[in-house]
Amino acid sequence: MSVSLTSAAGSSAGTAIDPKPIQENGQREVFCGLTSIVWLHRRMPDAFFLVVGSRTCAHLIQSAAGVMIFAEPRFGTAILGERDLAGLADANEELDRVVQELLARRPEIRTLFLVGSCPSEVIKLDLAKAAERLNRQHRGHVQVVSYSGSGIETAFTQGEDNALTALVPLLPSSAEKQLLLVGTLADGVEDRFLTLFERLGIDPVSSLPPRRSTELPSVGPATQVLLCQPFLGTTARALKARGAQLLSSPYPLGVEGSCRWFERAAEAFGIDPAHTRSVLDPLAERGRAAVAPHRRVLEGKKLFLLPDSQMELALGRFLQRECGMELVEIGTPYLDRQLQAEELALLPAGTQLSEGQHLEKQLERVRAAKPDLVVCGMGLANPLEAEGIATKWSIELVFSPIHGCDQAGDLAELFARPLRRRQALNFASSQPGNL
Amino acid sequence: MELTLWTYEGPPHVGAMRIAASMEGVHYVLHAPQGDTYADLLFTMIERRNKRPPVTYTSFQARDLGGDTADLVKRSITDAVERFQPQALLVGESCTAELIQDQPGTLAQGMGFKLPIVNLELPAYSKKENWGAAETFYQLCRTLLKGQIPAPGSAKPSPQRWRAEGRRPRLNLLGPSLLGFRCRDDVLEVKRLLEELNIDSHVVAPLGASPADLQRIPEADANLCLYPELAESTCAWLERQFGMATVRTVPIGIGAIQEFRQELCDLLGLEPPPAPPERLRMPWYSQSVDSTYLTGKRVFIFADGTHAIAAARIASQELGFEVVGLGSYSREQARAVRAAAQQLGLEALITDNYLEVEQAMAAAAPELVLGTQMERHSAKRLGIPCAVISAPLHVQDVPARHAPQMGWEGANAIFDSWVHPLMMGLEEHLLDMFRHDFEFVEGHMSHKGAGSTSNISGNIPSNTASNTIASTAVNKSPAAAPNSEGCRWTTSGEAELARIPFFVRGKVKRNTEAFAQEKGLSEITDEILYEAKAHFSR
Numbered sequence: 001m002s003v004s005l006t007s008a009a010g011s012s013a014g015t016a017i018d019p020k021p022i023q024e025n026g027q028r029e030v031f032c033g034l035t036s037i038v039w040l041h042r043r044m045p046d047a048f049f050l051v052v053g054s055r056t057c058a059h060l061i062q063s064a065a066g067v068m069i070f071a072e073p074r075f076g077t078a079i080l081g082e083r084d085l086a087g088l089a090d091a092n093e094e095l096d097r098v099v100q101e102l103l104a105r106r107p108e109i110r111t112l113f114l115v116g117s118c119p120s121e122v123i124k125l126d127l128a129k130a131a132e133r134l135n136r137q138h139r140g141h142v143q144v145v146s147y148s149g150s151g152i153e154t155a156f157t158q159g160e161d162n163a164l165t166a167l168v169p170l171l172p173s174s175a176e177k178q179l180l181l182v183g184t185l186a187d188g189v190e191d192r193f194l195t196l197f198e199r200l201g202i203d204p205v206s207s208l209p210p211r212r213s214t215e216l217p218s219v220g221p222a223t224q225v226l227l228c229q230p231f232l233g234t235t236a237r238a239l240k241a242r243g244a245q246l247l248s249s250p251y252p253l254g255v256e257g258s259c260r261w262f263e264r265a266a267e268a269f270g271i272d273p274a275h276t277r278s279v280l281d282p283l284a285e286r287g288r289a290a291v292a293p294h295r296r297v298l299e300g301k302k303l304f305l306l307p308d309s310q311m312e313l314a315l316g317r318f319l320q321r322e323c324g325m326e327l328v329e330i331g332t333p334y335l336d337r338q339l340q341a342e343e344l345a346l347l348p349a350g351t352q353l354s355e356g357q358h359l360e361k362q363l364e365r366v367r368a369a370k371p372d373l374v375v376c377g378m379g380l381a382n383p384l385e386a387e388g389i390a391t392k393w394s395i396e397l398v399f400s401p402i403h404g405c406d407q408a409g410d411l412a413e414l415f416a417r418p419l420r421r422r423q424a425l426n427f428a429s430s431q432p433g434n435l
Numbered sequence: 436m437e438l439t440l441w442t443y444e445g446p447p448h449v450g451a452m453r454i455a456a457s458m459e460g461v462h463y464v465l466h467a468p469q470g471d472t473y474a475d476l477l478f479t480m481i482e483r484r485n486k487r488p489p490v491t492y493t494s495f496q497a498r499d500l501g502g503d504t505a506d507l508v509k510r511s512i513t514d515a516v517e518r519f520q521p522q523a524l525l526v527g528e529s530c531t532a533e534l535i536q537d538q539p540g541t542l543a544q545g546m547g548f549k550l551p552i553v554n555l556e557l558p559a560y561s562k563k564e565n566w567g568a569a570e571t572f573y574q575l576c577r578t579l580l581k582g583q584i585p586a587p588g589s590a591k592p593s594p595q596r597w598r599a600e601g602r603r604p605r606l607n608l609l610g611p612s613l614l615g616f617r618c619r620d621d622v623l624e625v626k627r628l629l630e631e632l633n634i635d636s637h638v639v640a641p642l643g644a645s646p647a648d649l650q651r652i653p654e655a656d657a658n659l660c661l662y663p664e665l666a667e668s669t670c671a672w673l674e675r676q677f678g679m680a681t682v683r684t685v686p687i688g689i690g691a692i693q694e695f696r697q698e699l700c701d702l703l704g705l706e707p708p709p710a711p712p713e714r715l716r717m718p719w720y721s722q723s724v725d726s727t728y729l730t731g732k733r734v735f736i737f738a739d740g741t742h743a744i745a746a747a748r749i750a751s752q753e754l755g756f757e758v759v760g761l762g763s764y765s766r767e768q769a770r771a772v773r774a775a776a777q778q779l780g781l782e783a784l785i786t787d788n789y790l791e792v793e794q795a796m797a798a799a800a801p802e803l804v805l806g807t808q809m810e811r812h813s814a815k816r817l818g819i820p821c822a823v824i825s826a827p828l829h830v831q832d833v834p835a836r837h838a839p840q841m842g843w844e845g846a847n848a849i850f851d852s853w854v855h856p857l858m859m860g861l862e863e864h865l866l867d868m869f870r871h872d873f874e875f876v877e878g879h880m881s882h883k884g885a886g887s888t889s890n891i892s893g894n895i896p897s898n899t900a901s902n903t904i905a906s907t908a909v910n911k912s913p914a915a916a917p918n919s920e921g922c923r924w925t926t927s928g929e930a931e932l933a934r935i936p937f938f939v940r941g942k943v944k945r946n947t948e949a950f951a952q953e954k955g956l957s958e959i960t961d962e963i964l965y966e967a968k969a970h971f972s973r
Contacts, residue, residue: 032470
């Protein structure tokens with residue numbers, strides 16, 4: 001049952017039948033790209049994310065973030081009022097005023113992200129121009145960048161993709177051979193990865209987004225880009241346009257994905273494969289041991305993933321290959337075939353994919369398939385549980401440290417927990433007939 | 436344009452969702468982009484609902500904008516009517532759809548459906564959630580009761596006609612809804628209050644009502660406006676069009692309950708109400724010696740209008756607290772809140788900027804905060820005990836147990852939930868007192884997390900806004916010396932300050948510093964502290 005690190009590529013890559021996805025349009029139960037701010041602002045503590053939008057945008061981020069931990073969070077919404085809608089000139093003036101006030105109040109901010117929303121896009125408020133203008137006004141103190149997190153253009157994690165894309169033109173050029181990790185990782189996971197790259201002999205390694213918004217990594221023709229997340233297609237293409245090479249690999253979820261990911265980087269840096277194995281093999285073995293008790297819970301269970309973060313393919317691959325789950329359907333808000341090529345190749349032939357969403361039709365398929373576990377957003381979890389279907393909230397997957405071999409056991413545990421809990425609960429009387 | 440970090444209320448269409456989700460047989464088609472479905476989680480997570488709110492979103496995208504979004508609206512309406520077969524349909528738009536002006540409500544009305552359709556026009560750029568809920572409830576009642584409006588000039592029905600009709604009097608309970616504070620439990624308590632007076636509860640709406648129930652509203656003798664934020668416009672309309680009387684006293688707190696009962700008896704022509712039942716324990720609990728320590732406790736109140744006004748009265752009259760701040764984010768209720776504040780010699784704080792509220796809270800140096808989830812967080816940062824008394828809610832404000840605010844049991848529940856945070860405060864004091872005893876185990880857990888027992892300067896931060904990155908989250912306290920006023924605490928002064936119970940320490944510190952500054956002193960010794968104490972106790 002152990003997963004070979006290399007055989008998968010030989011046996012199925014490129015030979016798997018390309019699953020024909022169901023493509024649907026209808027109600028989408030997916031967050032918009034603004035939600036990415038919830039983890040992006042934690043990654044860069046010297047940045048502020050200013051959504052230019054409506055009360056709905058403010059309410060969305062507040063509701064998605066769950067608890068109001070911070071007195072003054074490093075994100076906020078410039079809520080458009082009726083006067084702003086009446087004239088764009090006024091809206092621009094108002095925006096300048098709000099930014100002025102914000103920066104005066106928060107002098108520690110070094111990078112200000114102006115984040116476009118549905119209403120700002122519909123009224124065609126040009127935030128790129130606004131960023132240029134504000135950059136001139138605040139030169140030397142703060143850099144102003146703009147991107148769109150609007151629901152009419154982005155789903156959930158695509159917000160991070162757009163935010164990082166907006167940073168790419170600001171990256172300094174460098175001809176140095178280097179590894180660039182792209183995508184937000186939990187700080188602890190990133191530290192661990194840096195240790196492992198050092199052990200492998202890969203140096204230098206930098207990250208986008210960086211921990212300080214002013215310490216942007218460089219990029220150039222000798223930069224090897226390794227994506228930490230599968231939803232960064234636009235960023236990847238922008239980096240390629242700056243000359244960088246994109247390393248294609250499964251994503252570092254689970255033991256197999258993580259090992260393949262490190263191996264891919266090692267190959268690109270000409271590291272002796274024997275050395276690579278000597279570094280990764282003990283990790284893989286430990287990771288598999290950590291997954292094993294959860295595999296016993298998950299094995300043979302039917303899994304249905306509803307579209308959410310674009311991590312669904314990688315998660316499905318991990319749960320099927322390493323935890324023995326049976327895939328009913330993998331939904332994804334958007335299928336980037338180029339970025340998902342290696343993941344697609346690892347899925348069993350004939351796996352049902354779906355792209356986009358018609359919520360009601362998809363829920364009909366869920367009910368018909370009677371899966372043992374559904375991965376879905378918070379709006380759907382309790383209603384499905386009430387129908388007798390176990391669920392795992394997908395939002396946890398973007399907030400928890402789940403990447404890497406060392407996290408594989410924790411990742412499996414997230415899915416095994418709802419099933420264990422169902423086993424643990426018992427409300428029946430021990431004396432029949434008493435109730 | 437207005438910079439907002441956290442908001443008390445959502446947009447008005449979320450208010451409309453509250454009405455739809457509270458009711459049975461109502462469906463809401465919402466023209467809105469992808470992402471707006473986030474609002475479902477308010478119901479499925481915070482309210483722990485076991486079903487999705489009855490809302491169909493059009494989920495339009497940028498690529499639809501070039502084409503025919505109106506067609507998308509029509510398809511969504513047709514699908515929703517077919518799939519959910521509602522008895523009444525609400526059609527409206529969220530903020531973005533308002534800008535593209537497809538007028539989904541008008542479209543729906545032209546589609547030839549037989550069912551009642553309400554065209555909701557909720558201006559997203561000027562109004563908020565509670566207004567949206569009130570407007571939706573009003574429009575829905577108007578649509579469903581259109582055919583029953585008596586001819587102009589018809590005689591008003593007498594609230595005492597029940598006698599002639601040989602039945603018990605009956606009242607509608609208007610206003611309870613999902614995401615309102617403890618509405619589920621309040622309904623039960625109000626029904627019990629009515630039952631004690633031999634009054635029938637007729638229609639409860641919107642919570643649990645169907646469109647057919649709304650059509651039975653005029654059968655009642657009068658309406659109870661239980662939550663004016665939500666029901667006032669409907670009650671006023673029923674008064675105007677149907678001549679139905681409205682009872683506006685909200686039965687939260689014992690004084691208010693008695694007035695509420697008297698108002699009912701007068702209106703309906705009933706015998707004076709019987710004495711409160713024995714299960715009302717609150718007055719005795721408040722009178723018992725144990726409660727002496729509640730006397731004059733400084734309380735800061737900020738909530739929606741209904742709960743802020745009720746809390747101010749209970750705090751000042753029924754618990755013997757001193758209300759040191761009163762305010763509300765409900766602009767629609769501002770006048771009533773201002774009047775309540777004036778009675779207490781205060782100026783009401785009407786704002787939806789929580790930072791302003793936090794500042795007012797810190798300045799008032801209260802010993803207890805009664806607020807929303809927003810104030811709970813502010814109070815936590817300031818190290819002040821807090822009880823939540825109003826929406827906006829967190830999942831913990833929808834408890835499994837019966838926990839009303841209204842009625843006799845509501846008064847009991849309020850006593851417990853307001854006094855317990857203070858008892859914890861008292862325990863903190865004991866921890867402070869005994870931490871030098873040898874029996875004291877290091878690491879004895881404080882209710883407020885590590886560090887607070889050995890916190891010399893008190894938990895009230897200085898008024899200089901501490902804007903350090905992220906660390907604002909942590910319950911931080913400024914160093915005892917030197918302070919922002921420019922005077923320095925000497926070792927003896929600090930030692931004396933540390934002996935003051937933590938929950939008044941902040942106030943003592945501030946007063947002493949103000950005193951020292953006034954006297955032009957640069958150092959605060961133990962003696963100065965006692966001089967200041969004497970000065971302020973005069």
